[in-house]
Amino acid sequence: xxxxxxxxxxxxxxxxxxxxxxxxxxxxxxxxxxxxxxxxxxxxxxxxxxxxxxxxxxxxxxxxxxxxxxxxxxxxxxxxxxxxxxxxxxxxxxxxxxxxxxxxxxxxxxxxxxxxxxxxxxxxxxxxxxxxxxxxxxxxxxxxxxxxxxxxxxxxxxxxxxxxxxxxxxxxxxxxxxxxxxxxxxxxxxxxxxxxxxxxxxxxxxxxxxxxxxxxxxxxxxxxxxxxxxxxxxxxxxxxxxxxxxxxxxxxxxxxxxxxxxxxxxxxxxxxxxxxxxxxxxxxxxxxxxxxxxxxxxxxxxxxxxxxxxxxxxxxxxxxxxxxxxxxxxxxxxxxxxxxxxxxxxxxxxxxxxxxxxxxxxxxx
Amino acid sequence: xxxxxxxxxxxxxxxxxxxxxxxxxxxxxxxxxxxxxxxxxxxxxxxxxxxxxxxxxxxxxxxxxxxxxxxxxxxxxxxxxxxxxxxxxxxxxxxxxxxxxxxxxxxxxxxxxxxxxxxxxxxxxxxxxxxxxxxxxxxxxxxxxxxxxxxxxxxxxxxxxxxxxxxxxxxxxxxxxxxxxxxxxxxxxxxxxxxxxxxxxxxxxxxxxxxxxxxxxxxxxxxxxxxxxxxxxxxxxxxxxxxxxxxxxxxxxxxxxxxxxxxxxxxxxxxxxxxxxxxxxxxxxxxxxxxxxxxxxxxxxxxxxxxxxxxxxxxxxxxxxxxxxxxxxxxxxxxxxxxxxxxxxxxxxxxxxxxxxxxxxxxxxxxxxxxxxxxxxxxxxxxxxxxxxxxxxxxxxxxxxxxxxxxxxxxxxxxxxxxxxxxxxxxxxxxxxxxxxxxxxxxxxxxxxxxxxxxxxxxxxxxxxxxxxxxxxxxxxxxxxxxxxxxxxxxxxxxxx
Numbered sequence: 072x073x074x075x076x077x078x079x080x081x082x083x084x085x086x087x088x089x090x091x092x093x094x095x096x097x098x099x100x101x102x103x104x105x106x107x108x109x110x111x112x113x114x115x116x117x118x119x120x121x122x123x124x125x126x127x128x129x130x131x132x133x134x135x136x137x138x139x140x141x142x143x144x145x146x147x148x149x150x151x152x153x154x155x156x157x158x159x160x161x162x163x164x165x166x167x168x169x170x171x172x173x174x175x176x177x178x179x180x181x182x183x184x185x186x187x188x189x190x191x192x193x194x195x196x197x198x199x200x201x202x203x204x205x206x207x208x209x210x211x212x213x214x215x216x217x218x219x220x221x222x223x224x225x226x227x228x229x230x231x232x233x234x235x236x237x238x239x240x241x242x243x244x245x246x247x248x249x250x251x252x253x254x255x256x257x258x259x260x261x262x263x264x265x266x267x268x269x270x271x272x273x274x275x276x277x278x279x280x281x282x283x284x285x286x287x288x289x290x291x292x293x294x295x296x297x298x299x300x301x302x303x304x305x306x307x308x309x310x311x312x313x314x315x316x317x318x319x320x321x322x323x324x325x326x327x328x329x330x331x332x333x334x335x336x337x338x339x340x341x342x343x344x345x346x347x348x349x350x351x352x353x354x355x356x357x358x359x360x361x362x363x364x365x366x367x368x369x370x371x372x373x374x375x376x377x378x379x380x381x382x383x384x385x386x387x388x389x390x391x392x393x394x395x396x397x398x399x400x401x402x403x404x405x406x407x408x409x410x411x412x413x414x415x416x417x418x419x420x421x422x423x424x425x426x427x428x429x430x431x432x433x434x435x436x
Numbered sequence: 437x438x439x440x441x442x443x444x445x446x447x448x449x450x451x452x453x454x455x456x457x458x459x460x461x462x463x464x465x466x467x468x469x470x471x472x473x474x475x476x477x478x479x480x481x482x483x484x485x486x487x488x489x490x491x492x493x494x495x496x497x498x499x500x501x502x503x504x505x506x507x508x509x510x511x512x513x514x515x516x517x518x519x520x521x522x523x524x525x526x527x528x529x530x531x532x533x534x535x536x537x538x539x540x541x542x543x544x545x546x547x548x549x550x551x552x553x554x555x556x557x558x559x560x561x562x563x564x565x566x567x568x569x570x571x572x573x574x575x576x577x578x579x580x581x582x583x584x585x586x587x588x589x590x591x592x593x594x595x596x597x598x599x600x601x602x603x604x605x606x607x608x609x610x611x612x613x614x615x616x617x618x619x620x621x622x623x624x625x626x627x628x629x630x631x632x633x634x635x636x637x638x639x640x641x642x643x644x645x646x647x648x649x650x651x652x653x654x655x656x657x658x659x660x661x662x663x664x665x666x667x668x669x670x671x672x673x674x675x676x677x678x679x680x681x682x683x684x685x686x687x688x689x690x691x692x693x694x695x696x697x698x699x700x701x702x703x704x705x706x707x708x709x710x711x712x713x714x715x716x717x718x719x720x721x722x723x724x725x726x727x728x729x730x731x732x733x734x735x736x737x738x739x740x741x742x743x744x745x746x747x748x749x750x751x752x753x754x755x756x757x758x759x760x761x762x763x764x765x766x767x768x769x770x771x772x773x774x775x776x777x778x779x780x781x782x783x784x785x786x787x788x789x790x791x792x793x794x795x796x797x798x799x800x801x802x803x804x805x806x807x808x809x810x811x812x813x814x815x816x817x818x819x820x821x822x823x824x825x826x827x828x829x830x831x832x833x834x835x836x837x838x839x840x841x842x843x844x845x846x847x848x849x850x851x852x853x854x855x856x857x858x859x860x861x862x863x864x865x866x867x868x869x870x871x872x873x874x875x876x877x878x879x880x881x882x883x884x885x886x887x888x889x890x891x892x893x894x895x896x897x898x899x900x901x902x903x904x905x906x907x908x909x910x911x912x913x914x915x916x917x918x919x920x921x922x923x924x925x926x927x928x929x930x931x932x933x
Contacts, residue, residue, distance in 0.1 A: 178514075179517070225924075303444075
């Protein structure tokens with residue numbers, strides 16, 4: 072073995088050994104317009120088996136077999152700016168929420184829904200979630216649900232739900248519950264069995280100062296919801312911190328007293344009731360129930376000089392920097408999805424594939 | 437279609453394909469198909485199911501129709517491919533041969549974008565086949581017509597066990613066309629890529645691969661071959677017979693009667709006329725070419741010799757129209773006898789027309805076409821809360837701010853009675869610069885949900901567009917004060933009519 076390489080390995084192993092807790096490590100491969108993405112602004116990413124769909128500002132991009140294929144308005148996509156994607160696991164059909172309507176992409180064909188040609192509540196569609204034969208959308212004018220069997224649309228807004236603000240920003244749908252993140256209006260819950268709505272709000276109102284921590288939702292300006300259905304736990308991302316709700320107790324997470332690198336969250340994605348990932352404006356964060364890890368390029372410096380960072384915060388609040396060679400494409404994270412043990416991360420400057428490096432974690436034991 | 441514990445069903449109204457788990461007796465999923473999903477065929481290796489569509493996909497106004505063959509992977513039960521059939525509408529049966537390397541669909545190529553004024557030049561319908569699969573690598577359309585004779589519409593298909601012959605029933609022509617598959621493939625392969633794209637319009641092409649036209653009974657539809665390929669069974673819809681064709685001799689060997697009575701009703705005689713193309717010049721087309729299976733074709737047509745693009749008209753439903761006179765979008769035909777008789781002879785067929793007795797039979801048949809059950813209505817006849825709200829909007833006399841709506845601008849005034857039409861002609865502001873008059877007949881609304889496109893010229897692709905796009909000045913009812921969800925309520929109610 073080359074002496075230089077051996078030294079590096081020793082140094083890296085030494086650094087890892089000093090890490091008080093074991094958190095997942097990744098080798099990051101980044102995609103930008105230079106290697107196939109149609110745009111560097113990637114709003115969201117959705118994994119469908121071996122296929123990876125990227126929602127970009129300039130089209131819907133599919134990564135498959137090591138190659139990118141891009142679908143734009145010339146192919147039938149309803150609008151170039153794709154904000155969110157969901158995939159129907161039964162059919163493989165892709166539903167793309169865009170700034171100009173909703174597209175269904177099925178085996179090469181786009182069928183489009185707009186507020187002019189269909190019952191879609193509004194053309195600005197921030198989120199979409201497939202739930203069997205129902206497709207839920209979060210739009211700038213409330214929520215909506217399309218029954219794909221009948222073509223019937225239902226609208227959900229201030230007239231028929233406890234929604235006092237109709238700017239719905241995200242939707243997640245499980246078998247039992249559907250949750251909306253209402254931007255400025257907290258969280259809205261729909262019970263599938265009863266058809267009833269319930270709202271969750273910040274107990275201290277819209278103030279940005281937290282007066283009543285852990286007594287309710289952290290803030291009204293919610294951006295994302297993730298429902299860990301098996302554990303019946305709801306995770307919420309806001310522009311002022313994150314919340315976890317187990318049906319009885321709320322637990323809030325703030326930059327000042329957790330491992331969150333920022334209170335400005337774009338998405339939360341739960342692994343289960345205990346563990347979750349957070350897309351923030353200052354990096355990608357992971358919470359395993361006790362400890363935190365943040366993955367990002369350094370916040371200072373130029374794009375060329377930002378050093379990759381992995382920052383671990385244990386349950387006692389001790390912070391350790393873990394030497395890493397790679398980082399996500401940008402610290403402004405907009406979304407993520409899981410592909411087995413791997414991650415795919417949407418950022419403001421490209422899409423990143425986090426390849427789980429099990430070897431190093433194992434070596435640390 | 438049944439296969440390995442599951443059944444696949446093409447849903448013509450909802451434009452999808454149901455996958456049924458036969459053991460559990462439940463529908464496990466719906467696969468997105470095209471408009472008017474109609475006929476299915478299983479590839480010989482069992483790996484693929486092909487689905488055709490009798491209506492074209494909804495497209496932009498006055499653009500060529502397009503259909504597709506939806507290809508379903510039977511193992512994964514998902515749609516894996518959509519073979520696009522350009523300029524095609526009215527795609528009927530599909531058949532696969534050679535382990536799925538060759539797939540053939542029977543189709544119409546309507547020429548609805550130009551005036552229906554050149555029947556003698558073949559400019560109304562092309563009757564053709566779409567051929568695709570690994571054998572060709574692309575979809576190629578080939579005609580089955582001849583220079584001075586049409587065989588329409590191609591409907592049923594059967595491929596001989598040795599994959600050498602294709603049998604095509606042509607319903608309006610009362611015949612079966614025999615095609616030599618190797619010759620057809622050789623002809624296609626010899627064509628340049630550019631020639632392939634225009635083969636369907638070359639009426640001399642069929643001489644290269646059509647080897648016989650076998651006269652059979654009236655309105656032949658479905659076909660089935662005996663396992664050895666020596667007998668072809670042809671279901672003759674309006675004869676109530678099955679023609680048994682000796683495929684070697686290429687003639688009918690016998691005819692099996694299915695118990696038709698000696699005396700036919702006027703409706704049954706009319707049905708036979710409806711499906712026949714023998715009245716049009718060179719047998720070009722019949723009623724059923726546009727009114728596919730006695731419904732619509734989803735197209736708008738330039739029917740009369742009044743210039744290109746003038747007075748474009750949507751194809752209207754024929755169901756339950758007996759009491760909806762006058763007819764035609766401008767209401768100029770006082771009865772169906774006028775609509776189907778002199779008008780058809782003069783503008784459509786350009787040849788002989790029906791005798792008075794035949795015309796009476798044809799009208800009897802049309803008047804007897806029933807409305808299909810409405811899938812948006814609850815079984816108990818009650819309206820859902822949303823539909824009830826829509827009814828309130830449909831019936832309202834005041835705008836949301838309390839302003840009275842002019843009597844003749846209230847939905848329920850014009851769309852009144854059992855067919856939701858007051859049988860009058862009005863200008864609701866939907867006229868186009870190409871219309872000679874903006875005054876249109878108030879259409880019946882029964883089963884309006886399944887008759888897209890909408891408005892007199894078919895310019896509204898969906899019910900929503902009638903009001904979101906084509907009612908800027910509230911002349912077609914007052915709708916601009918409605919919120920989006922109120923408009924949805926109105927539309928959900930209209931779907932129940």
